[in-house]
Amino acid sequence: MAADAGQLTSGFVRVSGLDRRFDSRAVLDGLDLMIAPGEFVALLGHSGSGKSTLLRALAGIDYAASGGGTVEAPAAVSMVFQDSRLLPWLRVLDNVVLGLSGRSAAVARGREALAEVGLAGRERAWPNQLSGGEQQRASLARSLVREPQLLLADEPFGALDALTRIKMQRLLRDLCDRHRPAVLLVTHDVDEAVVLADRVIVLHDGRAGLDLDVDLPQPRSPRNAGFQTYRERLLGALGVTEPTEEK
Amino acid sequence: MTISQSRLRQPRPGPPPAPENASGLSPRSAARRRRLGPGKRIPYGRVLGPVLILAVWSAASATGVLDPRLVSAPWTVIDEAYQLTRQGELQSDFLISAQRALTGLGIGVVVGTVLAVAAGLSRVGDAVVDGAMQVKRAIPALALIPLMILWLGIGEEMKIVTIALFVLVPVYINTYAGLVGIDSRYVELAEVIGLNRWQFIRKVVVPGALPGWFTGLRLGVTGSWLALIVVEQINATSGIGYMMFQAQENGQTDVILVGLLVYGLFGFVTDAVVRLLERRALSWRQTLGS
Numbered sequence: 001m002a003a004d005a006g007q008l009t010s011g012f013v014r015v016s017g018l019d020r021r022f023d024s025r026a027v028l029d030g031l032d033l034m035i036a037p038g039e040f041v042a043l044l045g046h047s048g049s050g051k052s053t054l055l056r057a058l059a060g061i062d063y064a065a066s067g068g069g070t071v072e073a074p075a076a077v078s079m080v081f082q083d084s085r086l087l088p089w090l091r092v093l094d095n096v097v098l099g100l101s102g103r104s105a106a107v108a109r110g111r112e113a114l115a116e117v118g119l120a121g122r123e124r125a126w127p128n129q130l131s132g133g134e135q136q137r138a139s140l141a142r143s144l145v146r147e148p149q150l151l152l153a154d155e156p157f158g159a160l161d162a163l164t165r166i167k168m169q170r171l172l173r174d175l176c177d178r179h180r181p182a183v184l185l186v187t188h189d190v191d192e193a194v195v196l197a198d199r200v201i202v203l204h205d206g207r208a209g210l211d212l213d214v215d216l217p218q219p220r221s222p223r224n225a226g227f228q229t230y231r232e233r234l235l236g237a238l239g240v241t242e243p244t245e246e247k
Numbered sequence: 248m249t250i251s252q253s254r255l256r257q258p259r260p261g262p263p264p265a266p267e268n269a270s271g272l273s274p275r276s277a278a279r280r281r282r283l284g285p286g287k288r289i290p291y292g293r294v295l296g297p298v299l300i301l302a303v304w305s306a307a308s309a310t311g312v313l314d315p316r317l318v319s320a321p322w323t324v325i326d327e328a329y330q331l332t333r334q335g336e337l338q339s340d341f342l343i344s345a346q347r348a349l350t351g352l353g354i355g356v357v358v359g360t361v362l363a364v365a366a367g368l369s370r371v372g373d374a375v376v377d378g379a380m381q382v383k384r385a386i387p388a389l390a391l392i393p394l395m396i397l398w399l400g401i402g403e404e405m406k407i408v409t410i411a412l413f414v415l416v417p418v419y420i421n422t423y424a425g426l427v428g429i430d431s432r433y434v435e436l437a438e439v440i441g442l443n444r445w446q447f448i449r450k451v452v453v454p455g456a457l458p459g460w461f462t463g464l465r466l467g468v469t470g471s472w473l474a475l476i477v478v479e480q481i482n483a484t485s486g487i488g489y490m491m492f493q494a495q496e497n498g499q500t501d502v503i504l505v506g507l508l509v510y511g512l513f514g515f516v517t518d519a520v521v522r523l524l525e526r527r528a529l530s531w532r533q534t535l536g537s
Contacts, residue, residue, distance in 0.1 A: 061438050079439045085432055089454035089531045098450060099442045126531045146440075 011037035011074045011149045013058065013182060018069035020053050020062065020206075027053045028067065029206030037074075037149065038180040040173075042193035044234060045203035051186040054203070055079070055152050058184065074149035074182070078142075080156045084135035086127035086142075093123035096142045106145075113141040117171060133164035137171070144175060151181040157192070169196055173218065190238070194230045195220045202237040210237040297515070319501040324508060327501040336490070341509060344475060344486040347403070348513075351410025352471040356464060358411065359418030363460075366419075367426030368452065380419050388413040389477055401482035406475075413474035417466035425459020426452065458532070461525040468521055472514045 013035035020028040027050040035041050045051045056062040057071055059079050086095045093110050100106035114120060117137040127135055136156060143151060156172070157165045173196050176183055187193055193200045194214055202210040212233060216226055235241070289295065301321060307313045308320035315323070331337035362380065365372035392409055399405040429452065437447045479488020487506045494502035 059439055061435060077439075081432075081436075083432070085436045087433060087436075087451065087454070089457075089529075090450065099437075099440045099446055128531070142440075 011182065012072070013074070013150060013184070014070075014072040015054070015058070016070050018054070018057060018071065019067035020050065020057060020065040021067050022065055026206055027065070028057075028069075031069070031203075031207050033201070033208055035150075035182045035184060037182055040176055040183040040185070040196060040198045042185045042187055042197035042200045043203060044187065044190065044193055044200060044238060046238065047188070049203040050206055051188075051203055052154055055154050055184065055186055058150070059152055076147060076149045078144075078146045078148035078151050078181075080136075080139055080143050080151070080153040082155045082158045084127070084132075084139040086135055086138055088127050090127075091123065092119065092125050092127060092130070092138050095127065095138060096145055098142065100145070109145050110141070113145040114138070116144065116175065117141045131164075133160055133168060136160060136168060140172065140175065144179060147179070148181045151176070151183045153183065153185045155186055155188070157189075158187075165192075170219065172196065177218075190231055190234045191222055193234065194227060195222070200230075200234060202234060204237070210234070293519070297511075315500075317500065319504055323501050324504045327499075328505045328508070331502070331505060337505070337509070340485060340487050340490045341513075344479065344488065344509075345513065347406050347479075347486065348410060348471045348475045351407045351474065352414050352467060354407065355411035355414025355471070356418050356467055359415040359463065359467070360422055360460065362415075363419045363422035363426060363456075364452075367423050367456070368448075377423070380416070380423075383412075384416050384420065388416065388474065392478070392481065396482070406478040406483070409478050410471050410474040413470050414467040417470060418460070418463035421459045421463030421466070422456055423459075425456035425462075428459070429455035458529055461521070461529065465518060465521050465525075468517045469514055472510055472517075476510060 013033070015031060015033040018028050018031040018033075019026065027048070031050075031054065033054075043051050043054065053062060053065060057065075058073050059077055060073075086092070087098070090098065093107065093114065096113055097103075097106040097110040100110075111120075111123060114123060117140050119134060119137050119141065122130065122134070122138075127138070130138065140156075153172070157168050160168060169192060172185075183197075185193070185196060194216075197214055200210075200212045200214060201208050202212075204210075210233070212230065214230055216224055216230070220227065222228075222231070304313075304318075305321050308315070308318070313320070319327075328337060362376050366376040366380070367373070388409065391412060392405075395405045395409050399408060433451050433455065434447075437451050442450065475486075476488050479486040480492050483489040483492075487509055491503050491506035494500075494506070
């Protein structure tokens with residue numbers, strides 16, 4: 001690992017010339033990326049396009065890959081995974097405050113965070129007593145309570161059912177509006193990207209291809225005027241053409 | 248002949264009978280249970296097996312199927328146990344045996360756990376410890392007794408060390424398996440969250456390896472009694488095993504059975520205690536058994 005994960009106090013994320021290889025297969029090839037503080041960025045791309053690799057590089061846990069480039073990220077980085085990754089042997093509240101120093105203050109903040117994601121009263125539950133959506137809420141609380149300047153989310157709603165996903169998308173956007181971390185959301189759901197993000201980037205051949213500002217008022221829904229335009233441009237960048245609707 | 252005819256008249260096994268209500272839905276009782284699970288827990292169910300054995304034994308003795316010179320009747324054994332208790336012999340032998348078993352068990356569990364943690368958490372530990380433990384595993388602990396006698400004599404040390412060596416192996420193997428089986432996703436989480444090594448061990452490693460450790464502990468507990476019986480019958484002047492060995496020389500079946508009963512009872516009780524601890528400590532798990 002040649003890249004240093006530098007830490008900036010400015011809160012900007014700056015990635016330049018990032019290369020990542022697994023064996024000899026290049027996944028990221030000279031990627032440049034900048035994210036401003038408080039900016040919500042969605043990252044689209046095909047499976048194996050290096051979305052998760054970029055996220056892991058930003059989180060500083062890409063041990064298996066080799067390559068160079070520079071990564072500058074804020075000090076406080078949190079990550080939400082596709083699975084909730086709650087430790088099954090810790091109660092929900094203990095999962096949320098895991099690793100925080102100052103037990104009583106941490107517990108108070110943990111309770112607040114759980115209330116904020118709609119899990120007040122479930123502090124003493126075991127993770128496997130929660131539904132899939134609730135588990136993912138708890139994992140959001142675990143990220144929030146750390147007051148991140150950068151929130152990395154790796155397909156956080158990929159394993160949820162369609163109804164829960166819509167609720168969770170709204171929750172994520174609300175939380176981010178309130179706490180204002182920079183967000184990098186990896187997804188392969190084009191609608192999710194357009195609904196949530198200020199900016200959508202399509203990864204292509206290991207670089208940032210299309211970089212699109214989404215200029216629609218929040219809260220958004222696929223029925224909004226202009227939504228389809230973004231959707232089609234992004235699908236086009238991903239090389240997917242939809243059958244045109246008969247009118 | 249009539250039997251076979253009546254059998255013939257029974258309906259052949261075929262498709263299940265149609266449900267009785269017209270809707271075609273089978274009625275469901277309010278309290279449903281898991282179809283593929285073992286069913287509801289029977290109260291005091293674990294005592295059922297031993298009680299059954301006792302009942303069969305009593306019946307066989309009462310009807311004269313069992314020769315009292317080979318296997319004494321349960322009441323003779325209980326009477327003998329009472330006599331031995333009144334003389335104070337049984338208690339002192341039992342205390343000595345229990346002390347040996349528990350000391351050996353304690354040492355074996357601690358050493359086995361420490362070795363497993365060393366092997367599971369560091370590459371150096373793995374290289375040094377695990378290979379050696381696999382070799383040790385292949386050598387039956389009881390085969391080491393001659394060596395132990397030469398090194399440590401025939402006193403208490405030899406007995407306790409042999410028991411500890413016997414207990415060590417299952418504790419080590421199961422704890423080690425539990426440790427290396429911890430999901431790497433949890434390790435990744437610990438790194439992202441920024442746990443230090445001590446927090447990582449306390450919050451991830453220990454609870455993650457606990458189910459394996461308990462399996463090892465339970466095997467170790469029964470193992471300690473097994474080893475105890477062997478060491479007490481070789482060179483002992485006290486303990487339940489010695490009592491039984493003496494009884495064998497004097498042809499006292501009832502005393503031998505008292506010894507067996509005490510071993511069995513103590514093994515059963517210690518296992519029950521460990522099970523209880525296990526259920527408390529692992530209450531987060533939802534398994535087929537629960």
